[in-house]
Amino acid sequence: MRNICILGGSGFVGHSIAARLAAERRNVTILSRRRERCRDLLVLPTVQVVEGDIFNTAFLSKQFANMDAVINLVGILNEKGRRGKGFERAHVTLPAKIVEACRQSSVERLLHMSALKATVDAPSHYLRSKARGENLLHDAAGDRLHVTSFRASVIFGPKDSFINRFANLLQLSPYIFPLACPDARFQPVYVEDVAKAFVRSLGDRHTFGQRYELCGPKVYTLYELVSYIRRQLGLGTRIYGLGNGLSRLQATVLGFMPGKPFSMDNYRSLQIDSVCDGDFPRIFGFRPTSLESVVPVYLGERRSQRYSLYRALARRR
Numbered sequence: 001m002r003n004i005c006i007l008g009g010s011g012f013v014g015h016s017i018a019a020r021l022a023a024e025r026r027n028v029t030i031l032s033r034r035r036e037r038c039r040d041l042l043v044l045p046t047v048q049v050v051e052g053d054i055f056n057t058a059f060l061s062k063q064f065a066n067m068d069a070v071i072n073l074v075g076i077l078n079e080k081g082r083r084g085k086g087f088e089r090a091h092v093t094l095p096a097k098i099v100e101a102c103r104q105s106s107v108e109r110l111l112h113m114s115a116l117k118a119t120v121d122a123p124s125h126y127l128r129s130k131a132r133g134e135n136l137l138h139d140a141a142g143d144r145l146h147v148t149s150f151r152a153s154v155i156f157g158p159k160d161s162f163i164n165r166f167a168n169l170l171q172l173s174p175y176i177f178p179l180a181c182p183d184a185r186f187q188p189v190y191v192e193d194v195a196k197a198f199v200r201s202l203g204d205r206h207t208f209g210q211r212y213e214l215c216g217p218k219v220y221t222l223y224e225l226v227s228y229i230r231r232q233l234g235l236g237t238r239i240y241g242l243g244n245g246l247s248r249l250q251a252t253v254l255g256f257m258p259g260k261p262f263s264m265d266n267y268r269s270l271q272i273d274s275v276c277d278g279d280f281p282r283i284f285g286f287r288p289t290s291l292e293s294v295v296p297v298y299l300g301e302r303r304s305q306r307y308s309l310y311r312a313l314a315r316r317r
C-alpha cells in the first residue's frame with residue numbers, strides 16, 4: 001500500500017489521513033476541485049494534489065492507474081436544492097463512478113467514509129443517500145475489490161466544523177442562544193482516531209468487507225455539548241433548548257439562508273441518535289480519545305484571543 005489516492009482529501013478528515021500517510025512515507029495523491037484548499041499539505045514531500053472533475057470516470061481511471069488503494073471521503077451535509085439530488089450525486093453517483101474507475105484501473109482496495117445510522121429508510125436525504133452509497137460499494141466488492149467502510153458519529157478536532165460552529169455562534173450570542181433539537185444524542189470521535197483507523201485498515205485483510213462504527217468514549221446530548229463549549233469559552237450565554245415545533249421553524253428559516261447553517265434535512269438527521277451500538281472496534285488496537293482531553297486546547301486558544309482583544313480595547317497593551 002504505497003500509492004494512495006484520496007477523494008475529498010482536502011477536507012477536515014482528509015487532512016489528518018493525508019498527514020498520517022505522508023508521515024509513513026506513503027505517496028498520497030489528493031483529487032480536488034480546488035488545489036488551493038490543500039496548500040498546507042503540499043509542503044509534505046510525498047503528497048501531491050491533482051485538480052479535476054472527480055465525476056468524470058475517465059479522469060478517475062487515469063488518476064487511479066498505479067494506485068494501490070483509493071479512499072473516498074467526499075460528503076456534504078447540505079445540498080443546494082431540497083429534493084435530495086445533491087446528496088444523491090455526492091453520496092451515490094460518485095461511489096458508483098469510483099467503483100467503475102477502480103475496475104478499469106485494477107485498484108483492489110477501497111476505503112469509504114459513510115455516516116453513523118445511515119440506513120435506506122432513515123428520515124433524511126443525508127442518511128439515506130449515505131446508506132445507498134455504502135451498500136452500492138459493498139455490493140460491488142468481490143475478489144478484485146476489497147471494500148471497508150466507516151460509519152462515524154460527529155468528528156471533533158482543531159479544524160472541525162461542529163464544535164467550532166457552535167463556538168462561533170455562542171460568541172455571537174452573548175445573552176441567549178436558542179438551540180434546536182437539544183436532546184439529540186451524539187458520541188463524538190476524535191479526528192486523529194478516525195485517521196488512525198483508516199490507515200490501519202488499509203492493508204489489513206481482516207477489515208476487508210467490514211463496516212465499522214466509529215465513536216468516542218462518551219455519549220452527550222446536544223444541550224450538554226453546547227453547554228460544555230460555552231463553559232470552555234468562559235461565556236455566560238443562556239442556552240435555551242427549543243421544543244420540536246420551534247426546532248422545525250428554526251430549520252425552515254435557516255434553510256433559506258445562504259450556506260444553510262441549519263436545514264430541515266439536518267433537523268431530520270437529528271431525529272436519530274448518532275450513537276454507536278458497541279465499543280470502538282478492537283481491531284484497530286487503541287482506545288478512542290476523550291473530547292475533554294482535546295477540545296479545551298483549541299477552544300482555550302479562542303478564549304485567550306478574546307482576552308487579548310479585551311485588553312487591547314482597554315488599552316492595557
Ligand SMILES: NC(=O)c1ccc[n+]([C@@H]2O[C@H](COP(=O)([O-])OP(=O)(O)OC[C@H]3O[C@@H](n4cnc5c(N)ncnc54)[C@H](OP(=O)(O)O)[C@@H]3O)[C@@H](O)[C@H]2O)c1
Nearest residue numbers: 008010011012013014032033073074075113152153154155
Ligand atoms: N465531520 C464530521 O463530523 C463527519 C461525521 C460523520 C461522517 N463524516 C463524513 O466524513 C467525510 C469527510 O468529512 P469532512 O468533515 O472531512 O468533510 P469536508 O471537510 O467538508 O471535506 C469533504 C471534501 O469533499 C469534497 N467535496 C465536498 N462536496 C463535494 C461535491 N459536491 N463534489 C465533489 N467534491 C466534494 C471537498 O473536496 P474539494 O473541495 O477539494 O473538491 C471537501 O474537501 C464526509 O463524507 C462526511 O460526510 C463527517
